[in-house]
Amino acid sequence: MQDDQTLKAIRYQRGSLSILDQLKLPDQSIYIPINSVDDAWKAIHTMSIRGAPAIAVCGVLSLAVELYHSQSKFDTIASVQQFVTDQLNYLITSRPTAVNMTEGAQTIIDYLIPLSNKQQDLSQYINELIVFMEQFLERDLADNHAIGQYGAKAISENNTSHKKLNILTHCNTGSLATVGFGTALGVIRQLQANDNLELAYFTETRPYNQGSRLTAYELVHDRIPHTMICDSMAGLLMRTQPIHAVVVGADRVTANGDTANKIGTYQLAILAKHHKIPFYIAAPTTSIDLNKKTGDEIVIEQRPSKEMTSIKGVNIAAEGVQVWNPSFDITPANLITGIITEHGVFKPDELEEKLLSLRKK
Structure with a gap:
């Protein structure tokens, strides 16, 4: 059994x-050094690190590290500003669908x-710029704990059976996708801490198996029943077993x-709607892009065939088969019960108004 450090x-x-x-x-727990923005770009693009919050923090901190070690090459503040802006714009291209890196980059550029x-x-x-970048780390962890608390409260209050809850999740949204604790998996962790969780169901999440490789790794480590x-199998599960909520990330x-x-989230939302x-x-609110009005405006990343x-270098398909491999899908707002953020749980149709109000404060 790995120690807690391995879940960071x-x-x-x-x-x-x-x-x-x-x-x-889950075979090996190996940490690889990130010494530059270029190292981070490659790690993000190849999915050595993944999960929208973790991508953003990794990208921002890689720039902090490069700044720290290359201070002598700058002769003016303007040269620092140009370097930081160029590097952040480069990092955004590593995985364009996730908005957190774009949001983080704009926050730093505006500063x-x-x-x-x-x-x-x-x-x-x-030095002050590096300190500002380092704050992304602690902010993400605090946001995740708040998401867990708000989500666990909302789901528990919606439970009329007064029994412990069975929750279904998809992909990996835990400590491995964030700085720590997690978003959707953070909600499950909080339900467990509150003694309200019966069982966490999770999908293997093909084709990249983030569920069987990563979510399983976390749940086994934390001894969460799963x-x-x-x-x-999700449709049959919902028809034959009591599932009290589906919680996924974004x-x-x-x-x-x-x-x-x-990919696969959309079909879970349809099945959940059918089974009530x-x-x-x-x-986190850093994943919410108010510049895009609907999901039709989101560019869906296509992954290698x-x-x-x-799987792990072993061929499992007929040689020469043609493949369509979108990494993400879009779940329409009308299938979503609520969006759990660090500021509370919002209905999709009130999200924009609530966020704009929060950002004015």
């Missing part, structure tokens, strides 16, 4: 960053000028509540 997707201290290589899980108005010393400017199912939520998440099971999205035709 990201290890960071000033000037040093490493990530748990999720391509090696560059106000910081220069406050701090004129070059060395101090870089059962894994194949993706194609890579991007649009202003109207449409949600991009791991509440369907929740658990995501080998992810479907092989």
Whole structure:
């Protein structure tokens, strides 16, 4: 059994960053160093690290590390600003569907000028910029705990049977997809902590098996009662077993509540609607993109065919077969019961108004 450290997707201290290589899980727990933005881009693109919140934090901290070790190459604050802007725009291209990296990049870019108005010393400017970037780490962890608490409360209050709850989730949304605790899996963790969880069902999540490789790894580690199912078993599960809620994460939520998440989410939402099971999205507000009005505006990433035709390098499909492999699908807002954020649980049709009100505060 691994110690708690193995469940941290990201290890960071000033000037040093490493990530748990999720391509090696569950067989090996290996941390790989991230010494530059280029290292982070490759790790994100190849899915050595994945999960929208973790992608953003990894990207931002990789820039903090590179800034820390290359301070001497800058001679003006303007040169720092140009470097930071270019590197952040590059990181955004690593996995374009997840909005958190874009959101994080814009937050930092918006901070560059106000910081220069406050701090004129070059060395101090870089130091304060690094401190600002490091705050992404603690903020994500705090947001996840809040999501867990709000989600567990909403689902428990919706339970009229007064029995412990069976929850179904999809993909991996736990400590390995975030800085820690998780979003949808964080809700499950909180239900367990509250002694309200009977069983966590989760899909294997083909084609990349984030469920069987990663969610299983976390649930076994935390001794949370669980059962894994194949993706194609969800309908029968809902018909024959008491499922009290489906909770999944999000890579991007649009202003109207449409949600991009791991492929297979849409069909779970349809099945939940048919079986009258509440369907929740658990995501920090950094995953909500108010610049896009509906899910039709989201670009869906296409992944390599080998992810479907092989597992761990072993071919499982007929040679030469043609493949369609979208990494995400869009779940329409009308299939979503609520969106669990660090500020509370919102209905899709009130999401934009609530968020704009929060951002004005």
